[in-house]
Amino acid sequence: MMTIAFTTFKEAVRKKLFLLVGILTFIYLSLFTIIVHFYVKDMNNNSFGNTIQIMEVASQLISVLGFYFSSMLVALLTIVASVSAISSEVENGTIHSIITKPIKRYEYILGKYIGLGILSGVYAALLFILVILITKVQGLPVTDTMEMSGLVKGMGFFILQPLVILSLAIFGSSSLKSLTNGIIVVSIYILGLIGSMMEQIGSIIKNDSLYKFGILSSLISPFDLIYRKMLSVVFSGVIISNPMTGGLDSGTTSPSIWMMFYIGIYLVGLLILAVLKFNKRDIS
Numbered sequence: 001m002m003t004i005a006f007t008t009f010k011e012a013v014r015k016k017l018f019l020l021v022g023i024l025t026f027i028y029l030s031l032f033t034i035i036v037h038f039y040v041k042d043m044n045n046n047s048f049g050n051t052i053q054i055m056e057v058a059s060q061l062i063s064v065l066g067f068y069f070s071s072m073l074v075a076l077l078t079i080v081a082s083v084s085a086i087s088s089e090v091e092n093g094t095i096h097s098i099i100t101k102p103i104k105r106y107e108y109i110l111g112k113y114i115g116l117g118i119l120s121g122v123y124a125a126l127l128f129i130l131v132i133l134i135t136k137v138q139g140l141p142v143t144d145t146m147e148m149s150g151l152v153k154g155m156g157f158f159i160l161q162p163l164v165i166l167s168l169a170i171f172g173s174s175s176l177k178s179l180t181n182g183i184i185v186v187s188i189y190i191l192g193l194i195g196s197m198m199e200q201i202g203s204i205i206k207n208d209s210l211y212k213f214g215i216l217s218s219l220i221s222p223f224d225l226i227y228r229k230m231l232s233v234v235f236s237g238v239i240i241s242n243p244m245t246g247g248l249d250s251g252t253t254s255p256s257i258w259m260m261f262y263i264g265i266y267l268v269g270l271l272i273l274a275v276l277k278f279n280k281r282d283i284s
Contacts, residue, residue: 004103004111005118012081012119021077028073029130032066036138043141059142064231066131071161071227074127078120078162079185082169084178085112086278091177106275113170113271120162128158145235154234161226164263165189167270174278192221196228222263225255 012018039062086109089095098108132151136143168188172181199214201207218225232255 001103001107001111001114004098004108005115008085008112008115009119012116015081017080018077021073021080024076025073025127028069029134032069032131033134033138036062036066036134036140040138040140059140060235063131063135063140063142063235066135067128067158067231067234068227070127070131071158074120074124074158074162075165075189075223077123078116078165079169079182079189081119082112082116082166083173083182083185085116085170086173087176087178087181090281105279109170109174109271109275109278113166116166116170117163120166121159124159124162125155128155142235150233150235154230157226157230157233160263161223161230164226164267165223167267167274171270171274171277174274175281188221189223191217192224195221196224218259219262222259222266225259226263229255229260 039058043059086095089098099105103111132143132146136146165185169181169185172184176184195214195217197214198210199218202210202212202214
């Protein structure tokens with residue numbers, strides 16, 4: 001199993017798509033650094049007219065946007081690295097040289113998950129730390145509210161998000177073609193973003209239909225819930241939970257412990273289904 005994991009990790013790193021994501025990450029972090037730099041500069045020059053509330057909200061928004069787009073980059077890396085992890089080897093026939101060895105099919109599936117999970121987890125942890133360092137070193141006011149315990153828990157949830165996405169992609173790759181799986185995984189991920197926005201808008205304007213649609217979509221695509229849980233432990237007080245709504249999180253609370261329990265079942269359940277599906281798949 002660990003041999004499969006190690007091989008999968010090396011193959012993913014060698015792909016040109018990994019290099020592309022690395023370039024995008026560098027560009028993103030550079031732009032984020034510039035934004036934080038000019039905000040802090042304007043703040044120190046009293047460009048906000050000594051309005052403390054405006055400075056706090058703006059500082060908070062910048063930090064949340066940093067995490068928000070970082071989570072999207074992590075999701076991008078996870079999806080492009082995993083949607084064809086199994087299906088491509090079935091389609092080109094290389095699966096035969098692997099399965100004929102004394103390796104059980106469940107070990108093959110779990111090895112793929114572990115290898116890609118390490119890659120996604122390391123990348124997520126690195127991005128999380130860099131966003132914190134950029135804001136902290138340049139003196140963004142919101143960093144004063146951050147506590148070490150919250151940052152450690154927050155990084156754990158930030159790493160959890162790509163692991164859950166990966167379980168969905170591995171399940172799809174075990175039974176579908178690469179292109180079909182890619183379209184489905186991306187669609188489900190986008191559904192989660194839209195659903196989270198609808199849930200928060202529905203909560204703010206007291207529209208029950210929008211709110212229920214958001215809840216339902218979160219059950220299918222719970223990835224944004226993990227992001228919101230991460231924010232709730234990193235920051236204290238009222239925050240902007242989803243910058244796509246453009247408003248404060250006045251009506252939406254942090255995901256409950258039961259929802260996080262559901263996410264755990266979601267992750268493990270998809271891996272079990274992937275094993276069961278791949279065991280029945282004809283790879284001849």
